[in-house]
Amino acid sequence: MAEIKDVVLEYVIDEYVDEDDDVEVTFDTPLISSGLVDSFSMVSLKAFLEKKYEIRLPDEEATPEAFDTVNSIVALVQKHVEP
Amino acid sequence: MSNIGSYDERLRDFDWGIAGDVLGWRDGEILNIGAICSDRVCERGGGDKTALIWEGFGERRASYTFRDLKRLSNAFAKHLVDLGLEPGDRICIFMDKIPSLYFSFLGILKMGGIAQPLFSAFGEESLEVRLASAGTRAVLTTAKHVKKVRRIRDRLPSLERVIVVDGDEKKLREGESFFDVEAAPPVEEFDVYRSGPETPSVLHYTSGTTGQPKGALHVHGSIWAQALSTSWVLDLGEDDIYWCTADPGWVTGTSYGIIGPWALGATQCVLDSGFTASRWYQFIQDNRVTVWYSAPTAIRSLMREGTGSVGKFDLSSLRHLASVGEPLNAEAVIWSEEAYGLPFHDTFWQTETGAIMISNYPGMSIKPGSMGKTFPGITGTVLDLKTHEPIREPGKVGLIAFRPGWPSMFRAYWEQPDIYRSKFVGAAADAEPDALRTDPDVWYVSGDRASIDKDGYYWFVGRDDDVINTGGHLVGPFEIESALIEHEAIAEAAAVGKPDDVNMEVVKAFVMLNPGYEATGDLELDIMNFIRKRLSPLAMPQEIEFRDKLPKTRSGKILRRYLRALEWGEEVGDLSTLEDD
Numbered sequence: 001m002a003e004i005k006d007v008v009l010e011y012v013i014d015e016y017v018d019e020d021d022d023v024e025v026t027f028d029t030p031l032i033s034s035g036l037v038d039s040f041s042m043v044s045l046k047a048f049l050e051k052k053y054e055i056r057l058p059d060e061e062a063t064p065e066a067f068d069t070v071n072s073i074v075a076l077v078q079k080h081v082e083p
Numbered sequence: 084m085s086n087i088g089s090y091d092e093r094l095r096d097f098d099w100g101i102a103g104d105v106l107g108w109r110d111g112e113i114l115n116i117g118a119i120c121s122d123r124v125c126e127r128g129g130g131d132k133t134a135l136i137w138e139g140f141g142e143r144r145a146s147y148t149f150r151d152l153k154r155l156s157n158a159f160a161k162h163l164v165d166l167g168l169e170p171g172d173r174i175c176i177f178m179d180k181i182p183s184l185y186f187s188f189l190g191i192l193k194m195g196g197i198a199q200p201l202f203s204a205f206g207e208e209s210l211e212v213r214l215a216s217a218g219t220r221a222v223l224t225t226a227k228h229v230k231k232v233r234r235i236r237d238r239l240p241s242l243e244r245v246i247v248v249d250g251d252e253k254k255l256r257e258g259e260s261f262f263d264v265e266a267a268p269p270v271e272e273f274d275v276y277r278s279g280p281e282t283p284s285v286l287h288y289t290s291g292t293t294g295q296p297k298g299a300l301h302v303h304g305s306i307w308a309q310a311l312s313t314s315w316v317l318d319l320g321e322d323d324i325y326w327c328t329a330d331p332g333w334v335t336g337t338s339y340g341i342i343g344p345w346a347l348g349a350t351q352c353v354l355d356s357g358f359t360a361s362r363w364y365q366f367i368q369d370n371r372v373t374v375w376y377s378a379p380t381a382i383r384s385l386m387r388e389g390t391g392s393v394g395k396f397d398l399s400s401l402r403h404l405a406s407v408g409e410p411l412n413a414e415a416v417i418w419s420e421e422a423y424g425l426p427f428h429d430t431f432w433q434t435e436t437g438a439i440m441i442s443n444y445p446g447m448s449i450k451p452g453s454m455g456k457t458f459p460g461i462t463g464t465v466l467d468l469k470t471h472e473p474i475r476e477p478g479k480v481g482l483i484a485f486r487p488g489w490p491s492m493f494r495a496y497w498e499q500p501d502i503y504r505s506k507f508v509g510a511a512a513d514a515e516p517d518a519l520r521t522d523p524d525v526w527y528v529s530g531d532r533a534s535i536d537k538d539g540y541y542w543f544v545g546r547d548d549d550v551i552n553t554g555g556h557l558v559g560p561f562e563i564e565s566a567l568i569e570h571e572a573i574a575e576a577a578a579v580g581k582p583d584d585v586n587m588e589v590v591k592a593f594v595m596l597n598p599g600y601e602a603t604g605d606l607e608l609d610i611m612n613f614i615r616k617r618l619s620p621l622a623m624p625q626e627i628e629f630r631d632k633l634p635k636t637r638s639g640k641i642l643r644r645y646l647r648a649l650e651w652g653e654e655v656g657d658l659s660t661l662e663d664d
Contacts, residue, residue: 015612018230032357034140035179038204039358039384040554040620043589044611047625051604059584060387064359 004053004081005074011048012070016041027071032064042067049073055080085445087315090456097459099490102307105314106346114303115278117160117192120345121153122275129348136324136352136370137182145182149348152189155182157270159190162262163221166244170195170276173217173286177210177224177232179203180330180355183248186264187223188331188341192284192303195276199286199298202332203228208566208617211235212295213288214242217497226250229259280304280490286497287334289434290559291530292548298497299434305338305491306346308438312458313343316430317374318403318445325351326367327376333556334434335407338491339376343438360388364396371400378408380554382415382427383585390422398423403445405430408555409587410543413452429454431541433529434557435506437491440529441483441541454533454541462486463541465533466526471508477537480544484508484526487519492527494520549643551580553589558622560643566617567592567624570610572600575633579647581626592624593646595633602629 005027013025016037023029023036031037037045046062049055057080066076086105087093102108106119107127124132130150137145147155168174174196178184184200191198199217201210210231214222221244222232229247233256236242245259252261278284284303288296313319317339325344329335344351352370356362358381367375385392404419404427411429420426428443431454441463443455457463464473465481474481487507495516496503503516509525519525532544551558560578567576575595580588594610596602607627615623634642648655 021227030140030357033359033362035355035357037357038620040623041615043625044608044615044623047608047611051608063387064357064384065361068359 004077005070007052008049008073008077009070012037012045015044015048025070027074028069030068031070032068037067039064045073049077053077053081085315085318086320087318087444087446090444090447090459093315093459099307099311099460102311102490106310113275113277114280114282114306115192115275116284116303116306116342116346117156117189118275119306120342121149121156121189124149124345124348125153127348132348133350134345135182135185136350137355138352138366139181139355140357147182149345152186152345154269154271155186155264156189156193157273158264158267159183159187159262160193160273160275161270162246162264162267163190163196164194166221166246166260168194168196168221168244171197171283172220173197173199175199175201175214175217175219175222175224176331177201177203177205177222177228178248179225179227180336180353181225181249183223183225183264184331185341185353187248188337192278193273193275195278195282197283197286197300198337199288200331200337201288202330202619204621205231205332205619206615206617207231207234209562209619209622211238212562213298214239216288216295217286217298220244221246223248226254278303281494283494285337287337287434289334290550290557290562291502292550292559293561294502294559295562295565296559297499297502299334299493300495300497301437301491302494305437306342308489308491309338309343310346312439312442313339313347313349316428316439316442316444316458317343317376317405319344319347319349319374321348323349323373324371324400325349325374325376326354326370326372327351328354328363328378328381329376329407334437335376338438339407358384360385360392361395364392364398367398367401368396373400374403374405375401376405376407377427378555379406379411379415380409380586382406382411382419385422386415386418387585393422401425404428405443407432407439409552410454411452416449416451426451431455431543435493435527436485436489436529437493438489440485440489450536450538450540452542453536454543456539456541457485461489464526465535465541466508466528468532468547471526474535478534480532480534482508482547483529483531483533483541485529486523487525487527488521488523492520549579549647551578551588551590553580553583553621554586556621558590558619562618563590563592563614563622563624564641566614566622567594567610569617570613572596572606573610575641577633577641577643577646578624579643579650581650583625589625590622591626591628591650593628593630593633595630
């Protein structure tokens with residue numbers, strides 16, 4: 001089973017980075033604070049995570065800070081995934 | 084003492100000539116917004132004053148004086164003229180909030196062009212609709228966004244010039260040109276186009292209930308209202324550091340993010356970075372922002388972070404706060420007073436009005452949750468929903484309406500005089516737009532409902548149509564539905580607003596699928612991303628409900644109001660036209 005971080009990184013690159021972009025996205029690349037993913041687009045990312053991992057991310061935890069890097073997203077997801 | 088002083092006294096003595104007094108206007112000056120916001124400030128001794136403090140992502144920072152603003156906007160103006168662009172041409176700016184956006188906006192106005200700023204998050208379909216409608220002749224864009232323009236260029240016969248302002252010149256394609264304004268030779272003087280009060284200046288696209296977005300056309304004379312309201316509502320003074328968080332792709336970002344403040348020679352700062360509370364507070368602290376004009380959606384996002392975040396920063400420079408875009412709920416006003424020691428002052432206006440129409444004013448009591456009172460010089464009312472007569476009874480809900488004739492009133496919907504006429508209650512079926520603007524017997528209706536209390540304060544109730552106000556931006560359901568049915572899985576669609584704690588409302592789509600498609604979580608996500616990329620993140624449905632059938636009238640029209648009423652827990656109203664199920 002693919003690691004969460006690889007799945008999330010791949011999704012972010014597929015959905016939010018245009019193939020012509022020169023941007024390199026890593027696990028630590030700021031997503032929200034860089035403008036790569038805006039707060040409205042965050043909703044589709046949250047929806048992806050909830051469906052993929054069959055979890056519910058509370059609104060108060062799904063903040064721009066929590067979604068700012070792949071690593072921080074993974075930390076949030078792992079908190080809610082059944083062990 | 085605030086600039087407005089006593090609101091009641093201003094009401095008694097009001098004349099729009101006061102705007103000229105505030106600007107120190109002299110007979111014979113050229114009424115050109117681009118020049119007023121740069122050259123004129125220099126002529127009045129402000130050349131060395133900081134005009135723009137800019138911060139971008141990743142520690143990028145720059146600062147420009149009014150003299151820089153003059154030279155750099157001159158350079159853009161000259162470049163556009165050298166390319167063969169002419170007064171009256173629609174010239175689009177499709178950029179993030181980078182310095183060149185601001186320089187080029189002023190430059191376009193200086194050469195007599197019509198500036199058409201567009202939100203850089205627009206997908207190619209949203210971009211194409213607006214450029215096609217306007218017959219845009221040139222687009223100024225960046226390396227990051229030019230690919231969207233490339234994908235639609237073949238379908239835009241009017242588009243002659245695509246000018247990229249950054250990045251690697253060698254990566255440009257045929258038919259594109261490069262112009263890095265800060266690397267170009269400085270242009271000290273430019274022969275500014277001799278515009279007048281009725282010369283077209285800015286074209287802002289705005290969404291309606293039906294059809295595609297419409298271009299609201301503004302004129303150079305709008306500056307009287309923008310400058311005066313900046314002085315009286317935002318209370319900007321000589322020593323202020325002002326931050327308007329709006330993107331100039333929307334009217335707030337031009338009227339109050341460029342024109343009003345720079346006409347007054349005020350220093351403003353711009354943050355081109357994604358929203359996080361800490362970044363915003365850091366920005367206020369670092370730049371000692373004194374006046375902050377933001378949006379209820381952002382304020383509610385900051386509320387969610389709590390006052391704990393506030394305490395980590397020194398925000399003591401703040402002295403006046405105002406908000407725009409959607410009604411500011413009472414809770415947010417009360418919270419801001421607790422968090423910042425200052426309440427946000429709600430302001431109400433629209434793309435079509437060009438400047439603030441109803442507001443809370445410095446020094447005047449705020450009733451939390453109220454829009455405030457009409458700006459001096461504006462005659463406002465609420466009209467009975469059936470008779471369209473002004474309502475005298477306090478607290479009764481009607482349509483917000485204004486007598487036409489204020490300086491920043493839009494002059495047209497681009498090439499759509501019938502739709503323009505429809506915004507005026509009491510207008511003759513064949514009334515010309517020019518006549519409507521000064522007709523004392525008609526009312527311009529904003530499309531919103533409100534009541535007025537016994538003290539003259541307006542209280543917002545909701546839209547009178549199907550337009551969705553999400554995060555302070557209007558999105559039209561037709562545009563979303565048209566894009567939805569382009570998805571291979573979707574046969575029919577309806578888009579409405581559903582309640583949201585932070586954004587006031589967000590888009591929800593109801594879809595009926597084509598045969599062979601199943602309603603799954605994957606399909607829902609696919610549709611969301613499909614719309615996000617084609618239109619914009621704002622237009623993206625945040626929820627999709629799959630239905631076997633959509634409610635329609637017997638004539639086949641989808642009943643959006645029924646779906647909307649269900650979402651808001653409201654009465655569904657008269658269903659006698661509903662198709663039998």
